[in-house]
Amino acid sequence: MTAPTPLSPQSRLDRLLQHIHQHLDEPLQLERLAQLSACSRWQLQRDFQAATGLSLARYIRRLRLSRAAEWLLSGRLRQLDIALGCGFDSEVSFSRAFRQEFGCAPGQYRQAGIRRGLSAPLLRPDNRQLLQLRIDSRPACRLMGLSDHCGGLFAEHPDFAERVPQIWRRLLQRCPHARQAPMAAIEIDVCQPGRLRYWAGTPFGGTATAGLELLDVPASEYLVVPHRGEPGTLAANLAWILRQWLPGSGYRALSACDLEIYAPADTRGGMEYWIPIAAAPKC
Incomplete structure (x- = not known):
């Protein structure tokens, strides 16, 4: 009889996460979790911390x-x-x-x-990197910037990967201080299915800049998707979240502005994508 093939570190972690998520309302003893992962308690805690940035106890408590x-x-x-x-x-x-x-x-x-600071279980969309979503809220704000239309994720001809950097370049040429607090809003074009109106801007501080537009963004609760890397990875993760995760999450997407919140002076790398949501009706 041949010995079973050892699980890869990723498969071991995914199996552990699945067990935790399915038994969150039960006692989760470290000894049992280590047995499930076929490793010592010390190795389990070290590997979990390295993979997620959280201690195992901290992660379980945060979800609870x-x-x-x-x-x-x-x-x-x-x-x-x-x-x-x-x-x-x-x-x-x-x-x-x-x-x-x-x-x-x-x-x-x-x-x-108001929902704020809620952690969703760690996900691995289509076998990619682990993703930690959260549920949060933002007050109403006013955005100052430039906007243009582009094809979104589900458009017949999506061109957002080319169009969005062009809009940002135009904004930063006209308003260099937008680098200090870059923020984008994405509106659905109700007249053209799949088309979006993309706003590149910065929160309005009370002094208008000539040639820029203003957009009022209402207060809302959001599903927050962290991202760092290529735009294509974000697009793939968003498509998976909207199609696979959201329908069974207990939330529903709202027809309102999505947001992109960037770190100062960083309009290409680390950012958070905010999707407006509300609790789904109870069946």
Whole structure:
């Protein structure tokens, strides 16, 4: 009898994550997780930290507290029931951990009624790099910039990879200080399926620049997708998220502006793509 083929580090991590996500409401003992991963407890924790940037205990607690935040906003469960359902042995320990994670007490979070700082389970879209999504919110703002039309992800002729850098170059020639806080908004063109209106800009500070347009972006809750690298990878991840992950996530996309939030002076690399969402209706 031939010995079973050892799992690759990626397959071992993916199997571990699947187990954690499926048993989040149960005790997750380190010894059992190490057995599942066919390694020692020490190696498990070291490998998990290296792959995700989080300790295993921190990751599990973050997911449980994010689930608790959703339950608080649903308004149907008592705080004590939520604490026990998320693996805490008392309401006091739950409140302490919740405040450390979200910066406020559970009751204050429930009263505010806004999703912010929620972590979604780690994903690996189509066997690519791990992706950590989060649910967050932004207040209304006004964007100052330039806009033009392009073909989006689902257009018959997508040309956003060529058109978007052109729009940014035009903006930065006219408004160099936009490099300090670059931000983009993406509107769906309701008259042309698949076509988008892309705004390259910066938050409006009260002083208009000649030749630039203004766009009001309403307050919303968002699904936040981190990205660093080639535009094609972002496009593939967004397509996978919208088609595969979102329908079963408990959220639905809204017909509002998507946002791109960049680090200062960085309009090509690290950014976050913000998709406006709302809780999906309960069946």
